[in-house]
Amino acid sequence: MGFNNLSQVKMARHIPTGQLVALKQTNMDECTEEELLQLMNEVLLSRLLRHPNLLTSRLVFSSCCQLWVLTPLMDYGSADTLLRTHFPDGMSESLIAYLLHGVLKALEYLHRMGYVHRGVKASHIMLSGEGRVYLSGLYSVYSMMRDGKRMKAVFDMPHHSPALLPWLSPELLRQDLHGYGVKSDIYSLGIVACELFSGRVPFQDMPPTLMLLQKLRGSHCCLLDVPPFPLGEFGGLKVLRSGVDSGIGESVATGSLSHSATAPPADRPQSPGPKNHSATLHNLVQLCLQQQPERRPSAFELLSHAYFKQVS
Incomplete structure (x- = not known):
């Protein structure tokens, strides 16, 4: 399944x-108007963008209410x-370097063309049978161009952001x-x-409001020399696994939550030990x-980072 479980x-x-290929079939009658716009965006960008590390479609056609998208097969x-x-x-550092280097080359191209991806995650990093790394998820890509000029910032919230x-x-x-x-x-x-190194997604089991607060405070939650994220409790605060935003009340602000659940249940996956x-x-x-975006290097600058010397 793909694209919001509709494909x-x-x-x-x-x-x-x-050749063997991947064929994605989407019933457009089941899509909302916003989802149809995302599909249209993905199809259009597949025609406009071409890069060895960007997964674009080879052929797109429709039959009745079905949209068919043909892409190269990602064997791995x-x-x-x-x-x-x-x-x-978690993966080895050499494999992580290889994957991230391919993603960075795709991002450098997208950014140079005036687009922000907004959906970079492990499930959008694909590996072909020949060992080539591809960045997918074009439905999340957003243009920085307005009236022929490149904007320094945009404000659109991704529809698939949850x-x-x-x-x-x-x-x-x-x-x-x-x-x-x-x-x-x-x-x-x-x-x-952090996700590739630890096998766990930072912030994943944190209520959305608390996640936002931690990010705004500059908390990384994925230091590589400690367990990446304790699935039972974080910073003394009880973490819910329901995925529903519980809100932040006075008890959280004062740190007075109960510590009764000091150990996660036996059936809950445990964070790996320090690596x-x-x-x-x-x-x-x-x-x-x-935390400050202007302090982060660009994709082009990161390509020459010392960590990626092992790739070349």
Whole structure:
């Protein structure tokens, strides 16, 4: 399943070339108006954008109410799939460097073309049978161009943001007059680095309001030399797993919540123990997760970071 669980992705054979491809089928009658606009955005961008590390469609057509999108087959699936099936406690640094380097090349191209991705996460990082890294999720891409001019900031909130909250930057979540720009993707890349290294998504089990407060305070919640995120409690505050925003009341502000649940239930997945990490990876994450976007390096600058010397 894909695209808000409205699409079915199947493997097919492209008869003219004999190659195996991925075929995404979406019933447009089941889509809302906003979802149809997202689909249209993805189709249009697939025609406009071309980059070796960007997953775009080869063919798009409709039949009755069905939209069919043909893309190259990603034999190894997404980085999220690899985490769940082969690396439950996180990937090696060499593999992480290889994946992130490919993503950065795609982001550098998108940013240069005047677009912000707004959906950088492990499930949007794809790996082909030839070992090439692709960045997918074009339905989340947003243009920074207005009336032929490039804007320094935009203010649109992604329609699919609830599923992306752990990866979104503080300035995007803040939704104030300053807006956000392409550096928002750099923050998301830092969250992805923690996700790939630990096998856990930072902030994932935190109520949305508390997540926002922690991000605005500059909390990373994914230091690489400590357990990335305690799934039972965080900072003395009880964490709910329902995914429903419980709000922040006076008891949270004064730190007077009950500590009765000091240990997570037995059936709850445990955070892995501390792992050794390189200084260059730690530095990369710190650069990406700086609260002020102007202090984060650009995608072009990050491509020359010392951590990626092992890729070249």
